[in-house]
Each structure stands twice: as C-alpha cells, then as structure tokens.
Amino acid sequence: MSTTEPDALLGPADIRELAATLGVRPTKQRGQNFVIDANTVRRIVRTAEVRPDDVVVEVGPGLGSLTLALLEAADRVVAVEIDDVLAAALPATVTARMPQRADRFALVHSDAMLVRELPGPPPTALVANLPYNVAVPVLLTMLDRFPTIERTLVMVQAEVADRLAARPGNKVYGVPSVKANWYTDVKRAGSIGRKVFWPAPNVDSGLVSLVRRAEPVATTASKAEVFAVVDAAFAQRRKTLRAALSGWAGSAPAAEAALVAAGISPQARGEALTVEEFAAIAENKPAATEPAEAEPAETKSVEATSVENKPEPSA
Numbered sequence: 001m002s003t004t005e006p007d008a009l010l011g012p013a014d015i016r017e018l019a020a021t022l023g024v025r026p027t028k029q030r031g032q033n034f035v036i037d038a039n040t041v042r043r044i045v046r047t048a049e050v051r052p053d054d055v056v057v058e059v060g061p062g063l064g065s066l067t068l069a070l071l072e073a074a075d076r077v078v079a080v081e082i083d084d085v086l087a088a089a090l091p092a093t094v095t096a097r098m099p100q101r102a103d104r105f106a107l108v109h110s111d112a113m114l115v116r117e118l119p120g121p122p123p124t125a126l127v128a129n130l131p132y133n134v135a136v137p138v139l140l141t142m143l144d145r146f147p148t149i150e151r152t153l154v155m156v157q158a159e160v161a162d163r164l165a166a167r168p169g170n171k172v173y174g175v176p177s178v179k180a181n182w183y184t185d186v187k188r189a190g191s192i193g194r195k196v197f198w199p200a201p202n203v204d205s206g207l208v209s210l211v212r213r214a215e216p217v218a219t220t221a222s223k224a225e226v227f228a229v230v231d232a233a234f235a236q237r238r239k240t241l242r243a244a245l246s247g248w249a250g251s252a253p254a255a256e257a258a259l260v261a262a263g264i265s266p267q268a269r270g271e272a273l274t275v276e277e278f279a280a281i282a283e284n285k286p287a288a289t290e291p292a293e294a295e296p297a298e299t300k301s302v303e304a305t306s307v308e309n310k311p312e313p314s315a
Contacts, residue, residue, distance in 0.1 A: 002078075002141055003030070007069055008072070008097050008098050009038040009041065009042070009065070009068050009097075009284045010036070010038065010063065010064060010065045010068065010070075010097070011037075011038055012036040012037070012048070012198065012213055014280065015034055015036045015063055015065065015198060016036075016198070018062065018093065019034075019189055022085055022089050023085070023087075024063070024085055024086065030051070030087060033129075033197040033198065033199060033200075033201045034062045034063050034064040034065060035062075035066060035196055035197060036065065036198045037130060037195075037196035038065075038069070038199065040192065040196040041065050041066045041068075041069035041118060042069050042072075043178070043190075044066060044069070044129075044153065044155065044207065045066075045069045045070060045072070045073050045127070047124065047153055047189050047207060048127045048153035048209075049151060050070060050073040050074050050125060050127065051073075051074070052073070052074070052076055053075050053124075053280075054073075054074040054076075054124045054125045055074065055075060055077075055078070055120065055121045055122065055123045055124050055125070056070050056074045056076070056077050056078070056124070056125045056126070056127050056148070057077075057078045057079075057080065057114045057118060057123040057125070057126050057127075057128075057142070058070060058077060058078070058080070058127055058128050059079075059080045059126070059128040059130060059138055059142065059145070060080070060081065060082075060130060060286055061079040061080075061081055061086070061090055061127060062081075062083075062129070063086065063089075063090075063093065064090050064093045064094065064097075065107070066127070066129055067079055067090065067093075067094065067130075067213070068093075068094065068097060068098055068236050068248055070127060071094065071098055071101045071104060071105060072098075072101075074104075074125070075104065076104045076105070076106070076120055076121065077104065077105050077106070078105075078106045078107075078108060078118050078120060078123065078245070079105070079106070079107050079108070079121060080108045080110060080112045080118075081107065081108070081109060081110075082090070082109075082110065082111045082112070082114055084109075087107060087109040088109075088202055088225050089299050090107055091107055092213065093106065098303075101104070104122055106118075106119045108237065111139055112138050112141070112142065113134070113137065113138060116145055117287075118146070120264060122146070122148035122151050123146055123148060124147050124148060124149065124151070125149060125150065125151045125153075126139075126142055126143075126151075126152040127152070127153050127154070128154050128155070129155045130154050130155065130156050132156065132160065132201075132203070133158040135154065135156040135157065135160050136160060136163075136164070136176045139152070139156075139164075139180070139210075139253075140156055140179055140180065140183075142175075143180075143183040143184065143210070143212075144183070144223075147212075149212065150211070150212045151209075151210075151211055151212070152209070152210040152211075153185065153189060153207060153208070153209050153210075154205060154206075154207070154208050154210075155192055155205050155208075156205065156208060157201075157203050157204075157205060158191065158204040158205055158206040158208070159172075159203070160176070160206075161188060161204070161205075161208045162175055162188070162204030163179050163185050163209065164174045164176050164177060164186055164187060164208050164210075165177070165187055165188045166307075168271065168272055168273060169271065169272055169275055170271070171271070173269075173271050174234050174237065174271065175230055175231065175234045178230045178231065178273075178275050178278060179227060179275075180210060180258065181271070181273065181274070181275040182217060182223065182226065182227075182275050183212065183213065184210035184211055184212050184213060185211045185213060186208065186209070186210050187208070187209050188206060188207070188208060188209075189207040189208060189209040190207040191204060191205070191207070192204070192205040192206065192207065193205075213228070215236050217275055217276055217279050218276070218279075219276070219280070219282070219283060220281035220283055221279050221282035221283045225282040225285070226278055226279045226282045228248060228282070229245065229248060229278050229281050229282045230270070230278050230286075232245050232247060232248040232250060232276075233242060233245060233270030233273070233278070234270050234271075236252045237269065237270055237271060238269070238270065239269070240267045240269060241255065241264065241265075241266060241267075241268050241269060241270060241273075242255050242256045242258055242259065242266035242267065242279075243255075244269075244270065245258070245259070245281070248285070249256070249285060249286055250288065251284060254286045257284075257286060258281055258284040258285055258286060259284075260279060261284035262277065262280035262281045262283070262284045263280065264277055264281065
C-alpha cells in the first residue's frame with residue numbers, strides 16, 4: 001500500500017467546497033449521493049479486500065471520495081463517469097490531493113452501459129457506489145463484459161443488496177439474484193448508514209460482495225438461453241413454472257415436458273430454483289415446430305429478444 005498524506009481523502013467540508021466550486025448540485029435523475037465520510041470509504045476498500053496489485057474499475061466516482069481511497073490501496077484505478085462536469089474535474093482532484101498516485105489513475109468519460117473496453121491492464125476488481133436507479137443492469141453488464149474482474153464490492157440500495165444476495169426460497173429472490181449467481185458467488189457484506197452521504201438518501205444502503213465463480217455454470221445452454229428462462233419464470237412469478245414458461249416453450253404441455261426432462265416439478269415456482277436448475281431447463285427446451293404459414297412478426301417468440309442489458313424488473 002502506498003503512503004499518502006493524512007488529509008488526502010475528502011471530508012464533508014471538502015466535498016461541499018468542491019461541489020460549490022464546480023457548481024454541482026447532486027441530481028436525483030442520476031442517483032447522485034456523494035459519500036462524505038473518509039472512514040466509510042476506507043471501510044469499503046478494506047471490505048473489498050483491494051490488493052496492491054489490483055487494477056480496480058470504479059463506476060460513478062462522482063467527486064472522488066472512493067476514488068482516492070482506492071488509489072491508496074490498489075495498483076491502478078480506472079473510473080467511469082457519465083457526468084460531464086464531474087468527469088472533467090476528477091483528474092484534477094486526484095492530482096491535487098494525491099499527486100504521487102496520479103499516474104496510476106485513468107478516467108473514462110462514458111455511460112458504463114456503453115463501455116466495452118478500458119485503458120491499461122485488464123481490471124481485476126470492481127468497487128463502486130452504484131446509482132440506485134441503474135445498479136443491477138450496470139453490475140451485470142460489467143461482470144459480463146470484463147471477465148477478468150475477480151472480485152466485486154458494490155454499495156447499493158439495501159433492498160437491491162438483499163435481492164442480489166438472496167437465496168432460492170427467499171421472498172426477494174428473483175431475476176437479479178439468479179443472474180448475479182451466473183457469474184459470481186454473492187453475499188451481503190455490510191450496511192451503510194444514511195448520514196455518510198450528501199445529500200442523505202431516503203433509503204438505507206448495503207454492501208454486496210461478488211466473487212467470480214471458479215468454474216462457470218456447467219451447462220450446454222448459452223447465457224442468453226438461460227437468461228431467457230429466468231426472465232420468463234419471474235415475469236409471472238406467482239404462477240407455476242408450467243404456466244409461466246408456456247410462452248417460452250410454445251405451450252404449457254411443452255413447458256411441462258422441458259421441466260420433467262430437467263428433473264424439476266412443473267408445479268414449482270421460479271423463486272425455488274438455483275441458476276443450475278434454470279440452466280437445466282434451458283438445455284431441455286423443446287425443438288420449435290415448423291409453422292404451417294409464415295409467422296407474423298409481432299408474434300415471434302420472446303427468445304429472439306435480447307434480455308442481457310434490459311433493466312431488471314423490480315419483483
């Protein structure tokens with residue numbers, strides 16, 4: 001770990017002064033709640049187990065509170081920021097407060113959902129205070145596009161943290177839970193109070209740890225095929241899988257046949273299944289029968305629609 005000055009991190013007065021200088025007013029539209037407590041960002045870095053050889057990618061660095069703490073611990077930090085003013089100011093903040101580490105910092109001025117490559121060595125960790133309104137799609141997109149990310153720690157709305165870390169059978173287990181488990185082993189890693197943010201949010205926050213699976217899910221089905229089953233199962237989560245997957249399979253009897261072949265009760269519901277079981281269903285999807293006439297475009301199967309980067313349903 002590199003040595004930094006005791007006051008290198010940003011405190012409440014620093015944050016407000018910097019925001020005033022830049023004319024920045026946090027916007028609800030972009031879910032901007034800036035962390036103003038140095039102890040909190042150092043706790044996040046410790047919980048993330050950031051190592052001296054890590055290349056960390058941070059999404060939504062804002063004014064740089066967490067960025068500076070990451071630079072204390074990691075080899076390199078790449079920050080992805082969509083806001084024009086914040087993106088323009090962050091390199092100067094890093095240079096002013098941590099000049100000896102400035103050459104270890106890189107900024108990508110972009111929407112994280114659009115980023116497909118990052119400067120420098122491949123990232124090994126993702127640590128971020130994610131905007132609440134886009135947390136799940138951003139997280140899943142980053143895990144998918146950057147397979148070198150081994151460890152992730154994100155701060156999200158407590159409710160979202162619970163969903164991501166939920167296990168089968170839990171009432172909040174759903175699409176985010178299953179898809180996150182496709183890539184990683186997920187667990188809750190702590191809670192964060194409202195008072196460490198400016199402005200203080202109306203909800204509590206939680207930390208979620210995601211460690212890349214040592215081996216991918218063992219299946220012959222593709223990720224898109226598995227995710228199509230997951231989306232269909234939870235689109236009508238109160239229905240049995242026989243009914244919920246009827247559109248995906250072509251009919252209720254076809255869905256039942258796929259479920260039986262996968263060793264799953266047709267009367268089960270999606271909230272009871274592991275990601276491996278969803279994969280088994282995908283493997284056993286019945287072959288499509290040739291229609292007597294050309295199928296109208298508006299009735300084409302939902303499996304042809306990409307579901308990878310759609311916002312997650314709230315259920």
